[in-house]
Amino acid sequence: MHRLPVISLTASQNRRIWLLNRPDMVTDMQCRSQAARTGRPRSAAADAAILEATRTALVELGWSKLTLGYVATLAGVAKTTLYRRWAGKNELVVDAVAELFDELELPDRGSLAADIEGVVLQFAAILDRPEAKTALMAVVAESTRDEPLRERIRTSIVDRQKRLVMEGRARAQVRGELPPEADPASADRTAALIFDVVAGAVVHRTLVSAEPADEEWVRSFTRILLLGLTGATASGPVSTDGPSDA
Amino acid sequence: MHRLPVISLTASQNRRIWLLNRPDMVTDMQCRSQAARTGRPRSAAADAAILEATRTALVELGWSKLTLGYVATLAGVAKTTLYRRWAGKNELVVDAVAELFDELELPDRGSLAADIEGVVLQFAAILDRPEAKTALMAVVAESTRDEPLRERIRTSIVDRQKRLVMEGRARAQVRGELPPEADPASADRTAALIFDVVAGAVVHRTLVSAEPADEEWVRSFTRILLLGLTGATASGPVSTDGPSDA
DNA sequence: CAGTTACGCTACGACTCGTAGCGAAAGCTC
DNA sequence: GAGCTTTCGCTACGAGTCGTAGCGTAACTG
Numbered sequence: 001m002h003r004l005p006v007i008s009l010t011a012s013q014n015r016r017i018w019l020l021n022r023p024d025m026v027t028d029m030q031c032r033s034q035a036a037r038t039g040r041p042r043s044a045a046a047d048a049a050i051l052e053a054t055r056t057a058l059v060e061l062g063w064s065k066l067t068l069g070y071v072a073t074l075a076g077v078a079k080t081t082l083y084r085r086w087a088g089k090n091e092l093v094v095d096a097v098a099e100l101f102d103e104l105e106l107p108d109r110g111s112l113a114a115d116i117e118g119v120v121l122q123f124a125a126i127l128d129r130p131e132a133k134t135a136l137m138a139v140v141a142e143s144t145r146d147e148p149l150r151e152r153i154r155t156s157i158v159d160r161q162k163r164l165v166m167e168g169r170a171r172a173q174v175r176g177e178l179p180p181e182a183d184p185a186s187a188d189r190t191a192a193l194i195f196d197v198v199a200g201a202v203v204h205r206t207l208v209s210a211e212p213a214d215e216e217w218v219r220s221f222t223r224i225l226l227l228g229l230t231g232a233t234a235s236g237p238v239s240t241d242g243p244s245d246a
Numbered sequence: 247m248h249r250l251p252v253i254s255l256t257a258s259q260n261r262r263i264w265l266l267n268r269p270d271m272v273t274d275m276q277c278r279s280q281a282a283r284t285g286r287p288r289s290a291a292a293d294a295a296i297l298e299a300t301r302t303a304l305v306e307l308g309w310s311k312l313t314l315g316y317v318a319t320l321a322g323v324a325k326t327t328l329y330r331r332w333a334g335k336n337e338l339v340v341d342a343v344a345e346l347f348d349e350l351e352l353p354d355r356g357s358l359a360a361d362i363e364g365v366v367l368q369f370a371a372i373l374d375r376p377e378a379k380t381a382l383m384a385v386v387a388e389s390t391r392d393e394p395l396r397e398r399i400r401t402s403i404v405d406r407q408k409r410l411v412m413e414g415r416a417r418a419q420v421r422g423e424l425p426p427e428a429d430p431a432s433a434d435r436t437a438a439l440i441f442d443v444v445a446g447a448v449v450h451r452t453l454v455s456a457e458p459a460d461e462e463w464v465r466s467f468t469r470i471l472l473l474g475l476t477g478a479t480a481s482g483p484v485s486t487d488g489p490s491d492a
Numbered sequence: 493c494a495g496t497t498a499c500g501c502t503a504c505g506a507c508t509c510g511t512a513g514c515g516a517a518a519g520c521t522c
Numbered sequence: 523g524a525g526c527t528t529t530c531g532c533t534a535c536g537a538g539t540c541g542t543a544g545c546g547t548a549a550c551t552g
Binding site: 284285 | 521
């Protein structure tokens with residue numbers, strides 16, 4: 001598994017802030033930020049075990065039949081420990097699934113077309129996992145009536161994807177493949193639009209149409225998207241480095 | 247509200263087949279298809295009241311906190327009556343939300359651009375309803391582990407949207423705006439791709455980015471999509487009939 | 493050492509689920 | 523009308539989950 005680190009995100013550090021922000025039975029934030037240097041520290045191993053167990057339980061049971069009691073048993077911790085760290089099922093699952101997106105990267109593949117294909121394939125591979133499939137839509141559905149949860153999803157998952165889009169776009173502008181944006185506000189709007197198109201298409205393909213976003217599909221999608229962005233025909237084959245690549 | 251009926255779909259008749267297919271306590275299909283002409287008939291008013299109550303409950307409580315007991319109370323029927331007709335929450339909500347899409351239509355607006363804008367705006371308006379927001383993602387999430395449910399969603403909701411896409415595309419080909427497709431298999435693939443892009447983008451914009459798919463956004467989206475489909479610049483303003491329209 | 497916090501465990505009330513059983517209502521056929 | 527069939531409303535029930543409280547113990551700090 002060759003991974004080319006390019007954009008160095010703060011990874012899951014953001015999430016940790018939320019995780020540690022619950023000094024036993026207290027839901028409020030910032031009570032403990034740097035206080036409470038005393039007492040028994042929370043087990044980091046327990047965190048990892050719980051998140052891992054959550055993903056396992058998602059695969060086994062799916063979102064709706066997943067119970068926190070089962071997750072606790074699977075992780076080898078008490079149910080109360082779980083409730084001390086997460087407010088409920090929603091928050092726990094968001095954190096568990098967010099870790100799947102840690103591997104999202106955008107190495108410079110030389111062209112905008114190749115960059116799009118690469119990141120879309122990565123994204124599709126993550127979405128295709130059973131734990132992501134059943135969980136992502138469910139938490140998003142919950143987030144429509146839960147503003148803090150939506151914010152959590154945004155910072156943990158969505159914003160990082162969005163940053164990849166903006167990075168790829170900036171890179172293409174440096175290459176001259178895309179025209180530079182004059183108005184920064186307009187640039188933001190365009191980036192948001194592209195992001196909704198790319199992420200939405202892959203999610204819809206994978207979860208609603210329930211068909212794989214394989215290389216052939218990604219290539220067709222990239223062709224249309226490139227045309228839409230540049231107006232010019234994407235000359236020749238998009239992937240210059242052979243048909244198969246992970 | 248001026249509505250121009252153009253494509254005459256079989257509407258909610260398909261759903262009725264499922265609804266009536268449960269002769270009290272029997273989950274199996276086809277046991278009663280045309281049998282059981284005797285006995286007390288089921289109240290059609292109850293069906294309507296239950297579906298309406300389901301939507302109301304979705305607005306009030308959202309998906310996760312919705313209970314069938316509450317829906318029954320709201321509809322003025324007994325809880326057991328509910329279970330006689332629907333297998334559970336998932337199936338009930340799918341049928342309740344599917345009715346929202348009955349109003350989806352594709353009047354001939356004269357150009358491909360106008361057709362796309364029109365149907366996307368309609369779709370966005372439906373998605374923007376609170377009952378649709380919270381329910382659609384949830385049932386799709388459930389459908390990842392429930393094949394019959396996915397089939398039900400497909401026939402009740404997705405296929406009808408897809409048909410609009412294919413109709414609009416055929417219309418554009420007649421107009422000469424899009425080149426005719428040679429291979430029918432390739433035509434299907436392309437239609438599926440367009441569908442995933444359109445529906446996915448709107449859904450993602452509305453539910454994940456949580457921002458309205460208003461006219462400005464739809465216009466930008468249509469511009470990019472048209473460019474992607476035709477390769478040619480969409481000449482001039484897309485909407486020929488002024489800025490505002492319902 | 494004392495002080496503080498996290499942990500595992502048990503138990504609990506409140507709630508939802510989905511079903512069973514009953515008597516009555518509403519339709520059909522003869 | 524009688525007789526049959528199916529639905530309806532109602533009550534009650536076991537099973538399961540939720541989220542928390544209480545307790546004794548473990549871990550870490552000064």
